[in-house]
Amino acid sequence: MVSPSHKKRQCPSTLTAFEHHVSQCNTILLFFWESYVFSDRDFDDGVLGLAWVGAPSGSSGGICEKSKLYSDGKRKSLNTGIITVQNYASHVPPKVSHITFAHEVGHNFGSPHDSGIECTPGESKLQDKKERGNYIMYARATSGDKLNNNKFSICSIRNISAVLTKKRDDCFVESGQPICGNGLVEEGEECDCGYSDQCKDVCCYSANEGEGKKCKLKPGKICSPSQGPCCTAECAFKGPNDKCRVESECAQEGKCNGATALCPTSEPKPNHTSCHSETQVCLNGVCSGSICEKYGLEVCTCASEEGKDEAAELCHVCCMEKMNPSTCSSSGSEKWAMFFNKKVTTLQPGSPCNDFKGYCDVFMRCRLVDADGPLARLKKAIFNAELYENIAEWIVAHWWAVLLMGIALIMLMAGFIKICSVHTPSSNPKLPPPKPLPGTVQHISLYLHVRSHLPTVYQEIYMLIRVQRILC
Known part of the structure; x- marks a missing residue:
């Protein structure tokens, strides 16, 4: 929504123009409840969107967040987000882009990622719950065709309601025209x-x-x-x-x-017409069904299991008999040879894999999505209790190596202090004066003597040569 008195002010419509007018737009964004950029860039680690998370109070970012003055002296608005339509060098399906946009808007409205059994049914061991899929604010991958994929969970609704209750009177107005x-x-x-x-x-x-x-x-x-x-x-x-x-x-x-x-x-073309590089089929004019449906099967994801190396199959198209997960197998397996002739059909880059825990890249490797992001990974690496336990165990097992390293460090420090102390000035009058560094005075005096006997141009050349030698 935009304040009526500012309707005629326009932000640039392209990324290039935005870069040239970012200061102007930061001011204009003060009058909007939200602003988004849609991109065609391939982000790292399967990221499809980014957004600031709103909160009822004490938060920088999200809906209705007004611009603030930051340390660089500029006013910035954090009621923003960005969406990309590319993932691992492949365009994502429109339905996934729509859900990604809703997901990032959900962050702006104050919803974190879903967690817990109640709000992540796609991770349930019960097949009927698992079939419904995860909700919009699920932290990892989504296919976009499950029953819950386009709905907000009760967890998200609680968080969003708290933010709307607090901020609805600040910037929302009824659109009358x-x-x-x-x-x-x-x-x-x-x-x-x-x-x-x-x-x-x-x-x-x-x-x-x-x-x-x-x-x-x-x-x-x-x-x-x-x-x-x-x-x-x-x-x-x-x-x-x-x-x-x-x-x-x-x-x-x-x-x-x-x-x-x-x-x-x-x-529309006939239903079950193959599309998306033979990995999906057409349904009512849209490429939305799995190739498995063409043969009366259901799509499934070949998930990795403890002690079993299935990495090569995680990015295969996998099918199962209806409502029978135990029959889930790769399209190239012996089980489905009658339909696929043992030919492996791989998922397109950017497709969900490993039970929606990651995305396939261009090399057909399933790249897991870290929902916490790089800062959380760094925090875990530094403050991980298991890391310190491993270090303690190594010290106990190799105490002699630790002792030798300690002695070597002490000797190194003592030698450094001894060598440098004779060249360090002291305020104690009883101590001898500091010794000059070897060769420094001689180099400088020789330079001054020779320079006085050279023409001006050669003096400058000689000066540069001597300074370089002194420094080196």
């Missing part, structure tokens, strides 16, 4: 091409026009390209059968009908 200038044709608008510095549309009045004109079609114009792809730049509908949407793996190309600016819904 559409926002002309956001590029979306909303209720009461005929078109929306943005503000005058953005609008290249000759069919539509920009948002800078007067109240009776803005976001309205200009006289004599039938449509505007802002309404949809089936309107030409000359403000007329495209002819029937003009292409408006390219063919996809699961849907035919879209064609205009000559009567509207919107592109009609594309005809």
